[in-house]
Amino acid sequence: MIGAGPAYTDRPGATGASYLLRLGDASVLLDLGHGSFARLAATIDPATLGAVVISHLHPDHFIDLVALRHYLRWEQPRRRVRVIGPAGLDDRLDALHDEPGFSAAALDIEPLTEGTFTVATFEIQAARVTHTASSFGFRVSEATPDGASAARPGLIYSGDCGRAEDLDVLAHPGDTLLSEVSFGPGPVVPDAGHLDGPAVGALATRVGAGRVLLTHLQMGFDREATVDSVRARFDGPVELVDPGYATTIPG
DSSP, X not given: OOBOBOSSOSSTTOOBOBEEEEETTEEEEEOOOTTOHHHHHHHSOGGGOSOEEOOOSOHHHHTTHHHHHHHHHHTOTTOOEEEEESTTHHHHHHHHTTOTTTGGGTEEEEXXXXXXXXXXXXXXXXXXXXXXXXXXXXXXXXXXXXXXXXXXXXXXXXXXXSOGGGGTTTOOTTOEEEEEOTTTTSOOOTTOOXXXXXXXXXXXXXXXXXXXXXXXXXXXXXXXXXXXXXXTTOOSOEEEOOTTOOOOSOO
């Protein structure tokens, strides 16, 4: 867990969303929110990433691509990193600096659409979720030449999601569910486009998740009460994770 924080928080070290998956020598990063580049660079050489996959265009999920771009441009000028994100990501990064071509100087940005694609030894399935006009959740698993990736344990990442049922299409029994739980034990403010513990617990039970990792908890919500609200709907393992947490899939 590189960063597990929401858009704002009073918890020291709770930087923006960012989750690193590694399999052998291959790596892929899901999101790169504000403040998370430093922990990423302390964990792995960012220039070796197979790709960064961005769930949606809110700064707490993508803005440290600016730091990644600068690192590649000035520290690793012969290296580039593949970035897969919703349409318009490159324009937002360029506009931030009022510099056309800013992102293209070091990042190979590709549009993200629904469907399945590969990054090194990873197979990633993307599905639209309710949040912004172009938000995605993901299932990440080990790519296999026989097409049996769906049968292997995977990781479901919710991104920011306002309707838990949107993730049903991604999940397979036994998968680890890494889910936002912005509104703690609930309820969710109407039209906020986020989840609470009861919704996550019901989702985990419905899809037969192997375990639940909770992230993106907003300030003001009690951690223990949040975990308990998930456990009330799901009888498997539940943890609220923080930056620096590490685990294996399956674990």
